[in-house]
Each structure stands twice: as structure tokens, then as C-alpha cells.
Amino acid sequence: MHYLLGVRIDENDLPYSDEEMAASFARVGAVNDQMKAAGIWVFGGGLQPSDSATVVRVEHGRTEMTDGPFAETKEQLGGFYVIEVDDLDAALAWSERLAEACRVPIEVRPFEGIA
Template identity: 60%
Template structure:
């Protein structure tokens, strides 16, 4: 089953810099390599800040586009992994490793049956 492991960033807290940033990238890459080696890796990516987003809405046949995030909240989606594992317990074990690497919360959500191969 596929799961989304979503990195939740508090955008009011500055990102690490210098050696701290390099260490963070190293921890994340170590988890990425472990996922690849275990055969659970599907896809992953980091996202720019929510300020760079555009929200597109279609209502009554009219399209509007607005700058900024869809929701006004201090925590935003900062990145994600998509993994394929046997069950929720396996996904939670990977989420624990991801949370330790990112030093932040990871939301775990299963894909619905329409999204499966």
C-alpha cells in the first residue's frame, strides 16, 4: 500500500543554516538511501515556502487565482515522501525515521484505492 509521509514545517521558525543545514540534508539523504535499499521508495520532494504557492479555484465557471497558501496556518507542507509498504505499522516506522531526520512532525496518510497501481 502507498503512503504519503508529509513533512509539516512551522514557517515562523527559520530554517537552519550552514553546518546545521548540511547536517539536516545528510540525515534526510541517509533515510532516502535506506528507503531505496529497502525497496519502499516511490518518490520524494521538498517544497518551497507556502508564500510561493498559487491557489486556483473554479466556481460557477469562473477561475480565480490568488497568491499564497490555501490555508492560513503556521504549519505548512514542506516536503514529502511517497512510499510503498505492507501496512500502516511499516509506514509509521518509516515516518519515525523521517521525523528524526527532519526534526519535525510527519503526517502519515494512506492513498485511497483509486490511487494504487
């Protein structure tokens, strides 16, 4: 089963110091390597800040494009992983490793299916 592990960040708490970023990259890199070694890694990556996003909506045949997401929340999606594991318990175990490495919340969501 495929799961999305969403890395939730508060962009208002950024940037970290160079030292904090290097330590974070080292911790996260170690978990990335563990996922790849375990054969569960499908895809993953960090995202540019939410203000770089464009939202496209089509309503009644009319297309509207706006800058950034419209959500009143402190947390934004800062990155994500797609993993393939046997069940939710396995996905949660990997998300726990990521949460510890990233030191931010990880949202776990199963895919409906893969196209």
C-alpha cells in the same frame, strides 16, 4: 499500499544555519538511502516556501487564482515522500525515522488509490 509522508515545517523558524542545514541534509539523506535500499521509495521531494504557491479555484464556472494557500496555521507542507509498504504500521515506522532525521512532524496519510 501507498502512503504520503508529509514533512510539516514552520516557515517562521527558518532559515537554519548552514551547519544545521548540512547536518539535516545528511540525516535525511541517510533515511532516503534506507528507503531506496528497502525498495519502498516511490517519489519524494522538498517544496519551495508556501508563498510561492498559487491556489486555483473554480466556482460556478469562474476561475479564481490566488497567491499562496489560505490557512491559519504555523505548519506548512515543506516536502513529501510517497512510499509503498504493506500496511500502516510499516508507514508509521518509516515516518518515525523521518521525524527523527528531519526533526519536524511527519503527517502519514494513505492513498485512496493510484490512478
